[in-house]
Amino acid sequence: MSSALEINNATHPVVEQRYSMIDSGLPEALLHAIHSKPCNRDAGTIIKLEGELSASVFVVLSGWVALNKALPDGEKQILDFMLPGEVIDPGSADPLVSAVEVEAVTEVKLAIIPRESWEQLLHAHASIRTAHERITAAGQARMSERLLRLGKANAQVRIAYALLELCLRLKTGSTSDGEKFHLPFTQQQLGDFTGLSSVHVCRTLRRLKRHGIVETEDHMDVLIRDIEALAGVAQVNVDELRNQIIPNHRINE
Amino acid sequence: MSSALEINNATHPVVEQRYSMIDSGLPEALLHAIHSKPCNRDAGTIIKLEGELSASVFVVLSGWVALNKALPDGEKQILDFMLPGEVIDPGSADPLVSAVEVEAVTEVKLAIIPRESWEQLLHAHASIRTAHERITAAGQARMSERLLRLGKANAQVRIAYALLELCLRLKTGSTSDGEKFHLPFTQQQLGDFTGLSSVHVCRTLRRLKRHGIVETEDHMDVLIRDIEALAGVAQVNVDELRNQIIPNHRINE
DNA sequence: CGGACGCATTAACCTCGGTTAAATAGGCCG
DNA sequence: CGGCCTATTTAACCGAGGTTAATGCGTCCG
Numbered sequence: 373m374s375s376a377l378e379i380n381n382a383t384h385p386v387v388e389q390r391y392s393m394i395d396s397g398l399p400e401a402l403l404h405a406i407h408s409k410p411c412n413r414d415a416g417t418i419i420k421l422e423g424e425l426s427a428s429v430f431v432v433l434s435g436w437v438a439l440n441k442a443l444p445d446g447e448k449q450i451l452d453f454m455l456p457g458e459v460i461d462p463g464s465a466d467p468l469v470s471a472v473e474v475e476a477v478t479e480v481k482l483a484i485i486p487r488e489s490w491e492q493l494l495h496a497h498a499s500i501r502t503a504h505e506r507i508t509a510a511g512q513a514r515m516s517e518r519l520l521r522l523g524k525a526n527a528q529v530r531i532a533y534a535l536l537e538l539c540l541r542l543k544t545g546s547t548s549d550g551e552k553f554h555l556p557f558t559q560q561q562l563g564d565f566t567g568l569s570s571v572h573v574c575r576t577l578r579r580l581k582r583h584g585i586v587e588t589e590d591h592m593d594v595l596i597r598d599i600e601a602l603a604g605v606a607q608v609n610v611d612e613l614r615n616q617i618i619p620n621h622r623i624n625e
Numbered sequence: 626m627s628s629a630l631e632i633n634n635a636t637h638p639v640v641e642q643r644y645s646m647i648d649s650g651l652p653e654a655l656l657h658a659i660h661s662k663p664c665n666r667d668a669g670t671i672i673k674l675e676g677e678l679s680a681s682v683f684v685v686l687s688g689w690v691a692l693n694k695a696l697p698d699g700e701k702q703i704l705d706f707m708l709p710g711e712v713i714d715p716g717s718a719d720p721l722v723s724a725v726e727v728e729a730v731t732e733v734k735l736a737i738i739p740r741e742s743w744e745q746l747l748h749a750h751a752s753i754r755t756a757h758e759r760i761t762a763a764g765q766a767r768m769s770e771r772l773l774r775l776g777k778a779n780a781q782v783r784i785a786y787a788l789l790e791l792c793l794r795l796k797t798g799s800t801s802d803g804e805k806f807h808l809p810f811t812q813q814q815l816g817d818f819t820g821l822s823s824v825h826v827c828r829t830l831r832r833l834k835r836h837g838i839v840e841t842e843d844h845m846d847v848l849i850r851d852i853e854a855l856a857g858v859a860q861v862n863v864d865e866l867r868n869q870i871i872p873n874h875r876i877n878e
Numbered sequence: 879c880g881g882a883c884g885c886a887t888t889a890a891c892c893t894c895g896g897t898t899a900a901a902t903a904g905g906c907c908g
Numbered sequence: 909c910g911g912c913c914t915a916t917t918t919a920a921c922c923g924a925g926g927t928t929a930a931t932g933c934g935t936c937c938g
Contacts, residue, residue, distance in 0.1 A: 441770070521696075780894080
């Protein structure tokens, strides 16, 4: 099945374009706006507080960023991770008030773009607007998948889904057994992302390992041994999921 | 405190404009697009399936709509309720594939607008675009609040938050003790919304009633007796929450 | 080299909330 | 009016996952 697809693709090549704000080929206007003031932050830095004034959007140029939200009692939830090429608009119903906390997970490089410049960019360049709309829709689809699992799925499903989602987002193109990637955060943070305690993240990973589905080593280097089994546990179809959460564009010809 | 505010408002009137797609004063283009083909659906009807082709956006004209998402094993989560004046774009990273199921909760009236017409409308009318952006940002802020609570909060917090959110969305303007509203769905559905079983929704409502915070009667007519206490349980500040999740616009003069 | 620190791992214990089931309470219709 | 259907309510039971705490292990640093 997978080989049939590959043969098919070889015969009828697929032009695949990954939408991203920092892909080559974007209008100079964006590149200019971005490169005019790239901004570096160390791992762990809070870039923006929840409720703070939010007059700019951020484009992630390199590194991982987390969008967090906390209850008054201190419990913190990671709403989403943002990867290079993605756009962070922290605004809420009041565009000037941030609904989330923005945190550098690793050392990051950001473009900070004032909201007005950003609006102008979107207005002037249809390609940027399209890319942004795809990326936003992809982000919402991911949020929906996670909301569903937080509401209705157990720990195994949540962890399996999180690993799969992050794998798909990190690896462009098709995915197969043996995919290997590094998650630049702790099991505690994986728990904050999946709504589980760090202890139970550990228990759950152990189970996935014992079943030969994944392996981990050296602080969150993940190896997916059996991606179909992982998708089975996560209750998704890998190809459908990729299509819904990864802002790619395929033209068969 | 509340009375001080009222006095203040009386002295320095607040011009408050609620952003909505069906507010009076919107350009005729939208009204035309909307009224050219209003579309009715009975309660319970599935308007769009998850994964289905999604070439149009929907504007809710009247009634309640739910956005659902289900796991293969059948567990269903209600991601959001959509109220009159709000816009539903079911698309995912692939704009033609719906990431969610769209269901009529009550009898509803919808405007079905082809994606291209919709894009044109947004392009031609800055006021519609602004309203849409506010509404979308408000929706994301709501999703964030819920994701946080699904991940980190117990049943009381979730239920209290859900009641508060729906109350704010239903009642324009300030909110106080004694607010009364009808939720047109069952406790089972409130459970699908908050990630709880219907039995536990019942238990949790009972507790809120025993503490004198809310009352219910006649299939989900809700009366909020003590909104500050409710907000305390929900772990929010009512005014901040309103500002972040309700697409209103205030101009003090 | 040795201590301190952060993270992962494991076990023991307990709670919140799911499941099942039975009882109650309206609406609706023949 | 009486049967039926659906939603709510309540109780009894149980299990997934949280909490706490102890242990191990690698890394950094004095």
